[in-house]
Amino acid sequence: MRTVSLGAGAGYAGDRIEPAIELAERGTIDYLVFECLAERTIALAQQAKLRDPEGGYDPLLEARMRAVLAPCRRRGIRIVTNMGAANPVAAAQRTRALARELGLTGLRIAAVTGDDLLDAVRAGDFTLEESGAPVTSLGNRIVSANAYLGAAPIVAALAEGADVVITGRVGDPALFLAPLIHAFGWPMDDWERLGRGTLAGHLLECAGQITGGYFADPGCKDVPGLARLGFPIGIVAEDGTVEITKVAGSGGHVSLATCKEQMLYEVHDPARYLQPDVVGDFSEVEMEQVGPDRVRATGATGSAATGLLKVSVGYVDSYIGEGQISYAGPGALARGRLALEVVRERLALTAVATSELRCDLIGVDALHGEALSRGPEPYEVRLRVAGRTETLAEAVRIGNEVETLYTNGPAGGGGAWKSAREVVAVQSVLVPAALARPRVQFVEA
Amino acid sequence: MKLRALAHTRTGDKGNTSNIALIAYDRADYDHLAAHVTPERVREHFRGIVTGEVIRYALPKIGALNFVMTGALGGGVTRSLALDAHGKGLGSALLDLDVPDRTPSDFAQTGHSSA
Numbered sequence: 001m002r003t004v005s006l007g008a009g010a011g012y013a014g015d016r017i018e019p020a021i022e023l024a025e026r027g028t029i030d031y032l033v034f035e036c037l038a039e040r041t042i043a044l045a046q047q048a049k050l051r052d053p054e055g056g057y058d059p060l061l062e063a064r065m066r067a068v069l070a071p072c073r074r075r076g077i078r079i080v081t082n083m084g085a086a087n088p089v090a091a092a093q094r095t096r097a098l099a100r101e102l103g104l105t106g107l108r109i110a111a112v113t114g115d116d117l118l119d120a121v122r123a124g125d126f127t128l129e130e131s132g133a134p135v136t137s138l139g140n141r142i143v144s145a146n147a148y149l150g151a152a153p154i155v156a157a158l159a160e161g162a163d164v165v166i167t168g169r170v171g172d173p174a175l176f177l178a179p180l181i182h183a184f185g186w187p188m189d190d191w192e193r194l195g196r197g198t199l200a201g202h203l204l205e206c207a208g209q210i211t212g213g214y215f216a217d218p219g220c221k222d223v224p225g226l227a228r229l230g231f232p233i234g235i236v237a238e239d240g241t242v243e244i245t246k247v248a249g250s251g252g253h254v255s256l257a258t259c260k261e262q263m264l265y266e267v268h269d270p271a272r273y274l275q276p277d278v279v280g281d282f283s284e285v286e287m288e289q290v291g292p293d294r295v296r297a298t299g300a301t302g303s304a305a306t307g308l309l310k311v312s313v314g315y316v317d318s319y320i321g322e323g324q325i326s327y328a329g330p331g332a333l334a335r336g337r338l339a340l341e342v343v344r345e346r347l348a349l350t351a352v353a354t355s356e357l358r359c360d361l362i363g364v365d366a367l368h369g370e371a372l373s374r375g376p377e378p379y380e381v382r383l384r385v386a387g388r389t390e391t392l393a394e395a396v397r398i399g400n401e402v403e404t405l406y407t408n409g410p411a412g413g414g415g416a417w418k419s420a421r422e423v424v425a426v427q428s429v430l431v432p433a434a435l436a437r438p439r440v441q442f443v444e445a
Numbered sequence: 446m447k448l449r450a451l452a453h454t455r456t457g458d459k460g461n462t463s464n465i466a467l468i469a470y471d472r473a474d475y476d477h478l479a480a481h482v483t484p485e486r487v488r489e490h491f492r493g494i495v496t497g498e499v500i501r502y503a504l505p506k507i508g509a510l511n512f513v514m515t516g517a518l519g520g521g522v523t524r525s526l527a528l529d530a531h532g533k534g535l536g537s538a539l540l541d542l543d544v545p546d547r548t549p550s551d552f553a554q555t556g557h558s559s560a
Contacts, residue, residue: 215455261455264457366529
């Protein structure tokens with residue numbers, strides 16, 4: 001049976017680049033896919049674009065393209081990525097300039113746009129899924145609204161001969177599903193195969209998370225060569241069956257355990273994995289280790305797409321001020337607790353208005369609170385105070401009240417650190433799919 | 446025994462919802478997990494952290510249970526004040542749960558020993 005091989009070159013915006021180079025130079029792959037857009041990334045990119053109309057795409061676009069364009073061209077590997085973020089056209093132009101610099105004449109680069117629905121969402125009567133409030137309640141605090149597009153515009157770009165396809169927001173698995181639809185000619189209503197292709201995409205989209213990353217637990221789950229963790233390759237057959245493997249000799253491993261963990265990563269109802277093109281059903285999936293570092297997944301299916309697109313709405317939510325300081329040696333815990341009380345009292349005395357304040361002792365109870373935290377008293381603790389404010393100026397005062405513990409707090413506080421930042425948060429709305437009009441534009445090196 | 450002896454976990458985040466996939470090392474232990482790691486026990490384990498409901502989805506073919514916990518991420522990953530805003534460490538915390546020992550009769554029934 002015919003197969004198509006997809007390599008995953010990144011699982012998030014800041015991901016390592018060496019494994020992508022390894023795939024481009026030595027991986028037996030037809031496509032190299034970079035997934036680089038987390039929930040909030042595109043809202044931050046939109047803010048960057050407002051500051052610089054030529055910006056707003058992935059900050060590592062240039063480094064990644066510089067590393068893989070030439071080997072991909074030489075080996076006939078096509079690239080698909082959402083590194084366009086808030087500005088796929090500028091990202092495509094930058095990639096063209098880079099291709100010319102590298103002497104890759106004739107390289108065809110497609111930009112997929114149409115995910116930006118800010119005007120339509122502002123004008124419409126939509127309800128935020130998380131809070132239940134109307135979008136209009138966010139007023140002028142909205143900075144972005146981007147729909148998760150489906151595979152269709154990427155398929156169109158590949159059909160027109162794109163060597164590189166750069167998108168903004170699309171469903172993460174769609175980045176992988178699109179090359180499969182293009183290569184196999186799967187009909188857009190073949191729900192079973194779209195469901196299987198979606199499973200392949202979901203398994204691959206977090207890159208190293210299926211080859212032993214986010215997995216090692218020494219003594220329970222050991223991973224060989226974690227420092228050289230390689231990224232995955234999905235070998236997909238025409239019927240949608242997928243086998244996950246990696247470049248021979250790279251670090252990490254592909255096992256039933258790594259594949260099962262990734263299959264359920266960020267999945268809620270496994271029978272209803274909502275995507276723009278299909279509702280994936282992973283509930284009956286079976287996995288089999290078919291060779292060293294090679295796992296086959298069968299039994300995925302799907303049903304008709306909902307006709308709705310999820311739109312991430314980015315907005316300025318609040319400000320967060322934070323400060324940290326450490327205590328060590330005998331009595332460290334008591335000094336840390338005293339310091340927390342002092343900061344609380346000073347914030348009240350100086351009337352710093354916080355809508356939410358969190359006081360943690362790192363090393364004691366910072367992650368899971370008192371109910372779960374237990375154990376002997378630690379040698380050192382790190383105090384952390386974080387508060388939500390309406391203004392940046394007030395956020396700054398929180399870190400300052402931690403820093404003043406140097407000379408105004410318990411004995412021996414060291415390593416103070418502070419920050420204050422604007423919080424761009426994300427909520428979502430569902431819109432009719434027809435509201436988005438995806439478009440493909442080409443540039444050529 | 447601790448859950449960690451029988452199973453491994455991975456935690457995912459979407460908005461203010463966390464999901465923990467709990468996967469048996471040996472599929473023969475799946476029924477034991479399903480019997481003793483109920484949504485109610487998980488909710489009790491995470492009291493003070495999970496403010497919403499806990500829904501459990503069963504995936505017997507891969508020996509896994511998927512726990513979806515709403516109101517678990519301090520108001521949402523993108524606005525939480527928490528040090529671990531994604532709740533990445535919640536799955537590790539779940540493995541500290543006590544479950545009854547697997548007894549020899551359990552093994553006789555399934556014909557497996559646990560991995």
